[in-house]
Amino acid sequence: MSRESLSDLNTRTLIGNTDARGTAWHYRADLQAEEPNHYPGPIPVEDVRRRLFDWHAISVPVATELPADLQTMTHLDQNGHPARWSYLNERQAICRDDTFEVMGIFAQGYAMHQYDEWLVATVADILDSDLAISSAGLLRSGAIAWVEVSMPESIITPEGVEFRPNLLATTSFDGSIATTFKRTITDVVCDNTRETALAERGPTFKVKHSRHSTTRLSDAREALQVVHSVAESFAAEIHRLCQTTVSQREWSKFLDRHVPIVDKHGARLTGRARSIADKKRARLDELYRHDIRVAPWAGTAHGVLQAVNTFEHHDATVRGATRPERNMLRAVTGEWARIDSEALQSLHAVLA
Known part of the structure; x- marks a missing residue:
């Protein structure tokens, strides 16, 4: 069962810039409590403090x-x-x-990274006319938190890819993740979060919860400045991917590598395993050929990666969580980077 109910998602998350981006999937007007959690424009810093981080973590015996x-x-x-x-x-x-x-x-050596100090205060230092808080929230009853900073306006590349650069700041009190600052990209057409440099890991700055971690706060503030360089690097990556052609035969070979229908010994899958693989392959092929979020770039490496990422966001089976919770956890833990990297490795092997 998910720890995040619809009521939690409507009271423990804040969603900004809805005039330009619309409401979140989990939006329910009747669950908004005394004030809505959706903002037409940017989310004020003080609202993040007041509504989400008005408490502190403490150590008890x-x-x-x-x-x-x-x-x-x-x-x-x-x-x-x-x-x-x-x-x-x-x-x-x-x-x-x-x-x-x-x-x-x-253990006693664990150091608490208070949300207000490590997420809000650190992020607030880089906010300017071009950057604003676009989302923030708590998961697992407050054990995980994030603050996302974005450029208010989306960017459209010459290839027709509309995207929005983000900076994600996140940490936890349950040991699941280190304090992490990383850049991500939202592909606006289907609200997918992808790593900026798909061939390599995008810039990520992590700080462990150790006794001397507070000395790295100044380093974290410097690392946050990378959000200003995201747009140019991602646009260049999109251009490269769109210029990389993928034939129908190569797409079929990619499916064979990404969703194999044989086991590691070369024997064909049977029963439930074969049924699951066939269903996933069929859905990926449908997205690639016909879905408006993917099909415009079919025949290119960008189309292949977009199909995989869209499937994982919107179609893949979710267990023990709601889909928004699972997608957010994948962003804060770096799971999206692994998914993108594995898909790209499979595609490179086929094209080689």
Whole structure:
């Protein structure tokens, strides 16, 4: 089951620039509480602080419950027997200071990166007339957070690809991700997030939750400036991909590599495995040939990657989460980079 209900997505996320981009998939007017979470223009910095990050993480002791006698007991356990607490001095629990919900348990060397300091204050330093907060949110009851900065207006390349450069700042209190600042691209026609340089990893700056991590805050602020260079580099990458032709025979070979119908020993898949593979191949082929989000670039490397990315965003099976939650987690954990990279490697192998 997903931890994020529709109510959570409508109260724990903020979506900006809806006049130009429309509402989010999960938008429900009746779940908006006292004020809507969608903004016609940019999201004010103070609203992010007030509505999402008005609490802090705190460290509390961790203890285990052990049997005791009448002399050593500190309390009665759930069965009414004498028990005592034994503190684990080498461990700490990270909790919210408003709900006291435990988000993670770590060694004493773990350092908390408060959302207001690492995400809001750091991002606010680079905001100007060309950059604004476009989305922000909490996942897993506050254990993961992100702030996204974007250029207000989309860019259209000569090849007809409309995109929007973003900077994603994210961190966690459950140990799932380091504090990360990375550039992404939203392909506006289908709201896909892709890595900027598909052949290589886009610029990413990560800071582990260690004792000395606070000394790297100034480095993080410098790393955030890369958002200004995203548009030119991505446009060049799009041009290269659109100039790389892919024949129908090469597209078929790509499907054989990307969604094989044989196992690692060369034997043909059967039963449910074959059915799943056939269904995915058919959907990818349909997107590639006929879907308006992909078909205009069929016959090029960009079309191939767009088909894969669109499928993963909108068609791939989702388990244990809602689709918006899964897509957002893939962005903050770097999973989209892996998907793009694997697809590109398969295509390079075919074209070679």
